[in-house]
Amino acid sequence: MKIEPIRLKSRSNHAYLGFILPGLILYSVFVIIPILCSVFYSFFEWSGIGPMKFIGLKNFQYLLFGDRMSPIFFNALKNNLKYLACVLLIITPIQLFLAYMLFLKIRYSKYIRTMLFLPYVLSTSIVGFFSLLLFDGNIGVLNRVIADVFGRQYTLSWLGDPKIVFKLFVAIVIWQCMSSGMMIFYADMQAVSRDVIEASVVDGCGDTRRFFSIVLPNMRASLITNITLSVIYAMTMFGLPYVLVGPSGGVNNSLDFIAMVFYRYAFGGTYYGTTDIGFGSSISVVMLIIILAVWLITDRFLKRIKD
């Protein structure tokens, strides 16, 4: 049943204004204004303090077409898109699958639910420590176990191996972050009408068929939300690769993402540190445009699916 929001008469307009205004103002002041400031800064050569020199589009030119920056930037963009593909093709289906399993109340559901959620609760610096514990080339647990069981020559350098670092990264993301999306799916599944489900059980409908014909179509809200948010988070991925491999982007830049490139070039390192807010702002403006574009495409696609 499609819901039609009603156009209200003028008397009620004010009530809805009362609902919308606080959020709109708060958001506009604390979120939109800084973004507008960044757009403003991106046209200047500015270190963050002191004189600002207007240079028009030079920052963008250097970023997108410069000999040195553009390979770095586009490599990072490629990594983001690679990761986005993983999110849409691997992570979201897993989230749906697991949410459905929990919905079906397989054995130990409660325990599994808690255990799946627990990694999400850990802050990223702890995850960084865990990766040291597990994956370190010399003292990591994994390598020790492999050396004891199979022999030293089979140990791997994990995060230092350009062939497996990306896959390992996706695995770590799944371990830590998958459960938030799963929870959203799960909550939405709970809201599917009991009567319909019970009717389907009585009719002898199999689990798989039930999922595709009854549960999934009723999860429009969470599907759209989840995919929208996942897409945006995939494009702004920063925290986890930062704790795993540092701001340099990992082995041969294989875990370099555009937010990482931004961080590196806006703030440098303290030891040769020139903070370059002008250039950094231009990177983030380009990021914003790309992410908006990706989101718009996703949104159109989702709208088409909705109908």
Next chain:
Amino acid sequence: MKRSYDINTGRGGRTGKNIISVLLVLYSFITIFLVGDTVLSSFKTKQELVKNLIGLPKNPTLQNYATVFVEEGFWRYILNSVLLVSASLLLMMTVSSMLAYGMAQYRFRGKNFLQGYFLIGLMMPVQLSILPLYLMLSKVHLTNNIWGLALVYAANLSFAFTVFYRFFEELPLSVIESARIDGANDFKIFASIVVPISKPVFSTVGLLQFIMIWNDFFLPMVFLTQKETQTLTLAIYSYTCNFLRNWDKIFSAVTVALIPILIIYFLFSEQIVAGLTAGSAKE
């Protein structure tokens, strides 16, 4: 009213589900190992950590906890974290749910634009925003103040808004209509009818936002510069920066930091599972 029931097809589906169940339990051992090691290691002295990083503590000691609580005053940080997160959550949930409800119920041109407008907040790295934010807050003397920071957190409502908005869009109007005919005003409808129906969504969003705000160290580092107003995550972060020197304290600090979150999780997850009358809201 909800009764829990079991969907049991008995058509070979059960073995498949059991295998999946076992696999997931095995998978959970990774988490148990990591978290368990953290907790166990919090009872080891420095010397023992060097030799025995993954294993049971041979001479368990509470020294690390004593250091963390007594010398470093973690009680203060925990309190600050709790205050900050409560204030932020309170503000954010109210503001974003009202915003989403208002937008979902009211039709006007430019709605699509506003949807995108509210998502932009997620697309920009936070480190660039701190300069204008700090300047704004310092003009109203709200830096170094939990309420100032709570305002900033509440303003980052993109995630909460998106989830609420999609959910409210799907709400049936029949219930709202009948309440309005009975003469209730809009706000009363929202508070007494819509909110109770949406409990699972509120719980989910609340829980996820709680975790996001609790685990954030960057904004507190910028805005809460004095030691008294520091939060727990910030304290732990400053330990992990100097990991090798402090590693005996880190384990106990992390264990302590986990406890409030686990409490909140257990409190909220029941809400999410319960589902309640949400089931009857959709047909």
Next chain:
Amino acid sequence: MKRFIAILLAATMVFAMAACAAKTTTSTSASASAPATNMPAASASASSSTAASASAAGSDQISGKLTIWEHNASFEEALKAVIEGFNEKYPNVEVEYSIKTSDQYYNLLQTAMQAGECPDLFWTNGKATTNYESYVDQGLMMDLTDKVDFSLYDGTSAMDIVTLDGGKIYSTPTAEIGGRAVFYNKDIFDENGWTIPKTFTEFEDLLGKISKTNYIPVSFGATDPWNVLFVFEPILAAMHLDWIQDYSKNGYVEVNDPRVVEAYNKLIEWGDKGYYGNNWTGVSGDGMSLAFSTGEAAMYIGGTWNISTFQENNPDLNFGAFQIPCEDGQVPFVSTNSCGFGISSKTENPDAAIAFANYFASQDGQSKWLGALGSISCSTKIVSDSDVVNDVQNSYTVQAESYYNILGYEAGTGDSPCNLWEEDQCKILTGGMSVQDFVDELQALCLTQDQMAKK
């Protein structure tokens, strides 16, 4: 409704412009002359030799609050020790410190400066980065030339990093010499009868011997360019001290010289021979240190500031230090000086701030600082009670300049080669780039010999 939103957005834009424009006005504010007007006679006066006695006279009158910002958590203990010592002399001053993480330090500092909430004292990296000079140019730092007693550093090169052209000083240095050394696990060495090598070949033989046992010869990880630098520089100094000395003699040397390439290739060669263990490309900085402090690795090559980290991490570790020797027996020591604190020109408590700067630059202050850090001192007046520190201080015959510093001195006017170095350094070890390409691209961003001569 739509009109209302349009007006709201327009108002937002106007506000935004105002907020962005606000900070540009603060940068042209008062210069360093302001503090001079409210300095009473009792505090540190012009002549350097009487500074100490003059401040003693006013130690009870100096009060108020001080805020200090440091850039790295590894200096927290040292800072605490100095503050303690400071408070013994000036008990009425309340000192608060804040450690900001390295990456965001300058961003946060600049934000605070623009909001008018700059800390009274803050760390900078002196002339090693452009920030120091840029802050001075904007009048954000107090001129310390005549206000602080720097006599501790006479005869050392410690003041180079903080003295601008024209002799003005805006920050205190520290007495720390950040050097590189080879740390070795004494127990493992004794157990196997290994001794400290006296020539480069002996060192390589030692590596070969250790690689045949179960121990990792040198704990090394390729994830952080700085860790790579601190191993590369001793190798360069040991293999081609002449290249470094060419710089000292001629004031210029090419960073893509074949001798540099040879040193890099040696670094890679050792990795291929297994001298860093099997999986060294996946080892982070912390992992590197842990491998040594837990006894998995026999040696660790890196900065001398790690001494106290090792001691804190594993108090039972029995370790010493030596330098990689040259083939002809000379023992080079690659070292750099580091920078201390500058004072904000807008500080509300200039007396206390200057008193603190004086204390920090004094023998007492630096002894506390270096003692807590476990670092090497440039001044003979400060003696350490750590064996390892004394090991390092007594074991070298000649000082050598750092490769990275030379890169900085020869930087051209375009992109900074240091920036490029940080981006690409690790790639030569993981197969992402060849050594020759790497040094050539660095040289391309440096000045040529003629340009350098004109500077």
